[in-house]
Amino acid sequence: MSGLVAFAAGAVLPAAFAPFGFWPLAIISPALLFFLWREATPKRAALLGFVFGLGVYTTGTYWLYTSIHGFGQAPVWLALILMAGLVILMASYHALLGWWVTRFWPQSTAIRALLVLPLSWVVLEWVRGWFLSGFGWLSIGYSQTDTWLAGFAPIGGMPLISLIVIMMAAAISWLIQQQFADFKRTFFASGSNLIALVVLVMPWILGAGLVGMEWTESQGQGRDIAVVQGAIPQDQKWLLENRETTLDLYRSLTRQTLDADIVVWPEAAIPDLANYVADYLREVGEEAREAGTALAMGLIRSEPGEVTDPLSPVEPAPRYFNSILAWDESIQWYDKHHLVPFGEFFPVPAAVRQWMRLMNLPYADFTRGAASQTPLVLAGIRFAASICYEDAYATGSHRMVRASAALINVTNDAWFGRSTARYQHLQIARMRSIETRRFQVRAANDGVSAVIDPQGRLLATAPEYQSAVLRARIEARSGLTPYLRWGNVPLLGGSLLGLAWALWRRRRVAMAQRFAPDN
DSSP states (O other): OHHHHHHHHHHHGGGGSTTTOOTTHHHHHHHHHHHHTTTOOHHHHHHHHHHHHHHHHHHHSTTHHIIIIIITOOOHHHHHHHHHHHHHHHHHHHHHHHHHHHHHOOSOOHHIIIIIHHHHHHHHHHHHTTGGGOOOTTOGGGGGTTSGGGGGHHHHHHHHHHHHHHHHHHHHHHHHHSOOTTIIIIITTOHHHHHHHHHHHHHHHHHHHHTTOOOSEEEEEEEEEEEEEOOOOHHHHTOGGGHHHHHHHHHHHHHTTTTSSEEEOOTTOSSSBGGGGHHHHHHHHHHHHHTTOEEEEEEEEEEOOOOSOTTOSSOOOOEEEEEEEEESSSEEEEEOOSOOBTTTBOOOOHHHHHHHHHTTOOOOOBOOOOSSOOOEEETTEEEEEEEGGGGGOTGGGHHHHHTOSEEEEEEOGGGGOSSTHHHHHHHHHHHHHHHHTOOEEEEESSSOOEEEOTTSOEEEEOOTTSOEEEEEEEEEEEOOOHHHHHTTHHHHHHHHHHHHHHHHHHHHHHHHHHHOOOO
16 A cells, blocks of 8 residues: 555656646655655665656656657657666666665654755755766756745755755654644654744745845846747658748748847757758848847757778768857857757667667767857857756756856757646746746747746747747846856755764764663
């Protein structure tokens, strides 16, 4: 029965995120798991944590089937294997958490419940965000973009919100464990119970005061933005017979926006290598430049491969980049750095890659852009650029964001079909604006294209699944939030110190008990 409860608690957790927004589940769901761990052995806690994780990622990432099989054309069995592998890997983090906590703190004490559990959760969530390329999707802090807890994002980012949410979950679990027979006499006499109540109440009070803080200030540079959303269906986009229609569509929509200061196309807007449509791009770019409009285009491009052996008769394979081309006073490029495993690069042996080629599956890797790139300057505003899922790696772009006055993200969430993934991805983008207190322009192939203000609110969105032009006005912002200045260092450092103290205290208590004289 407890295993079924753990799975159900995990399975409902994705409803805390967009588009559903039932954010209390982000507190209640982990609280149920923590309650199940109260008397569990390390082995049992690991199993319950694993089952909880299976629930979370089975219901939370179902849309991968659409991406891998529906649009990626992978066989059903391969799609299921890849999905199962991801779900099992993600569930293993919850299993490790359960084992770690119950192995080293076997007694359900206030230290374990109110300190060790939350700190361990946030450290493992951070590891999950980068280990093996990282998968930060459904990190629990994202669920709070529309609550007062979002006020903590400029201070410690989404990870700080995760810590607060899990502290609340741990506090609820702890309070449920306490004896309520004589509520007035025993409940308020316990210091740990009072601490748990403070944990449940105080963040809302502080968050309400923080949520409206500016942190950054306007530079007085207002710009009219236009997002061109072509809405070419993913299964039609790369068909040769649709190529000219797509080119004409983007040219036509762009001409409708030449009264704007900045026009943005989505990721890989044109279904061809930029090298092969160079004349077309020059014509559109020069037309925009003559109208006084800066233009940012999401494109796929290639470069000649690097020559490692000049005597080799074999030509080096070309390198492919997922990029943004910016037309303004000068031509600028941004190349995607954080690539998606099994989507943009394939960490498989050569024999498997050869099999993928024979099966007519994608097998060629994109090349990573430089880890440190300069902002794109469009209409006098410096933009920190990101492509698709890169916006899920907050601190990876902090150096560029610190030198920028706004954010720009181009994406193609058509890969997710009509699923919840596109709204979860938009929620991630909103968190980046909240953390940095900067406007963000987001161009998506068929939605959700949006302009986001520094508080994470949607100023404007384009209608989904149809060709459209989205217009809004943004401002350049200056100044650094604490999170943009310091990143995750204070939170992670404090969490590790807290866990080290808890381990030291546990060892000290154990030694005292071991050498205590018999009574």
